[in-house]
Amino acid sequence: MILKYLYLIPLLPFLAAAFTAFLKRDRRRLSSGTVIAAMAISCVLSQAALWITITHAHHDEVFRFATTFEWLKTGTHSLQLGLILDPLSASMVAMVTFVSLLIFIYSTGYMHEDKNYTRFFCFLSLFAGSMLGLVLSNSLVLMFIFWELVGVCSYALIGFWYHKPSAAEAAKKAFITTRIGDIGFFIGLLYLYSNSGNLVLYDPKSSLGVLDPVNLLKLEHLTVTLPIFGVAAVSTVIALLLFCGTIGKSAQFPLHVWLPDAMEGPTSVSALIHAATMVAAGVFMVARMLPIFVLGAHHDELTTAMWVVASIGSFTALFAALIAVAQNDIKRVLAYSTISQLGYMVTGLGLGSVAAGFFHLITHAFFKALLFLGSGSVIHGCHGEQDMFKMGGLKKAMPTTAWTYFVGTLALAGIFPLSGFWSKDEILLYAFHQSKPIYIMGSIAAFLTAFYMCRQIMLVFFGKQRSHEFHPHESPASMLWPLRILAFFAVSLGIISCPYFKENLFHHFISPGHHGLEPSMTVMIGSTVIALTGLLLGFLMYGRSRLVNEGKDPLKLVLGPIYTLLENKFYFDELYQNTVLRLANFLAAVFRIIDQFFIDGFLNIVGFFTLRLSSFNQWFDNFFINGGFDKSCEKILETGKTVSGIQTGKIQDYLRFTSLGIVVIYLFYIITLIIQ
């Protein structure tokens, strides 16, 4: 029954955005009220949808409800769009609406003093609608449309304070970088379309959807010969092209550079878009399309595509964790942490388990949003200060923020029994069984994660208050309650994926009939030990350090030049600036010259000739047409004057003419008589 109203879940936020777009700036309560109300209804609908999906779950079969409708008809082919409700989309939509709702409520407090409050909520709602549409879409075309829409909303929200040049630059960087990934995504879509005939994922009527067994069987045996790589499976090529989109959108290496700069946006935006939802869209897409990635694998083996995905994911996880260790800005640390955790999710998917990667996506959404909102609360309380080395000792002034932040940190670090432990552990379990190098990279990244989070906590909340320019205060209730609620979920969500609880509930929900790996005590203990070591090291280094009290980083002394390398993000931005961007600027200059010289020149010549032609036309018109007409009129006048000369006024002349006329008539008469 609710399936008929599935489209309302993304539609309501869109309508709220449309409504808010026309509101004046001073109608703040109305704008945020509408947006929150729309999201609340969507949330209720999503939970209902989730409930339906849970109760309808059969033992070995996935419950899937898909609709399609024709959008564009071109002759015999048509482009179809549609919606789908299955465990994957239901759980994602339930999470997105819930977290979005909490963040919207938080934003009413965080953006309270901002003049552009209404515009903010309009964009937030537009984003939420697009994200929900992306999750629910049954067609890759529709998904791509929403994919680009969330990118646009991200641009608008990162550059929300557009008067700041750094924010405008960051927004451009985010959009362009993700666009580069989207090129690969789009080419992948086209290639998939050419091989499958349509882009619908699951077609209930004809079973010819891209992910239906018929099509998968067809794709399995197709190969294509590529110039450098030789013979490759078509599914591999498609999978890797689609993954390009994820590399861009989910900030994997090498397109990760936009996410840290995206922290220029308000913290709610960072929490919603760059932690919980938009960046997760790339991961979600891979999870959705995983049947194509997995095609051709025998018995828990990994295909080429999966290897690439897992490698990039684990490398990103480690790479970003390394950089996070040396950052000073509270939000940058969290940004790199997000990149790192996205790497984990991608690794989990690459190793073949939708449940592992996707579960980490869900738990990460909660605790990362919690951490970002907490950092927002800290920034709000410190009146805009974002440098951790200028904070310190905030535990006393902001107790609620502090304890919820601790909960988030423990969840992120993966401490038992919080949710992060279960999700991260499952990924490491898969890695342990399938690829030791990936397991090692993942473990090192876990260690670093625990370390830098503890470093952050020590710098921000403990110790002595280093800066005396501001007096920190706790945030208002509208900001604290979302923190508390998220903290609750960060703690408790793990239970649904605990293998000892009933049989891994979540795993069973997402991929029934698919046997997961047996939980390994070794891996669990190993990861706990690693996490605790990281926390301990962080505590020792930053908990009671003299250097910290002076505002310096003790890690600088320990690592020396390596620290500089990490602090400067491995100089990747500089690398891109000097290579890709230089090339782009050069090409732009070349094209500008072509445009100015050739195209504008050509246009000027055309314009010149047009002017000449028009002036000739004018002369012609004047001379011949006007002249001719005028002359002929003159002639007529002359003729008239001449003819009127007959009237001399003398009677005798009239008489003469009259008599002449009579003679002529008489002659005519005689002649006709003679002829007869």
Added chain:
Amino acid sequence: MSIPITHYLFVSAALFAIGLFGAITRRNAIIILIGIEIMMNAANINLIAFWRYSDGTRLTGQLFTFFGIAIAAAEVAVGLAIVIAVYRVYKSTNVNEVHDMKG
């Protein structure tokens, strides 16, 4: 009758031509009036000639001629009145000088 009608018609035609010539050519307004009279009389001769050479039962020719004479008299009276009126304005009977209605 022994004189054929054509003789009378020729006379009438000749008189008409003379009258026309005088009306067209002469400068004096009164002479033009005389010319018009001659034309009128020529027409009368024509009428009478045709009456005389008909069977004489109908008097149409005679009557027509009488009417013509009467009308000619009236017309001359009016014409002379106009000539006198014109003379009073233009101080001349030369019709070539009265050409204010030209155009």
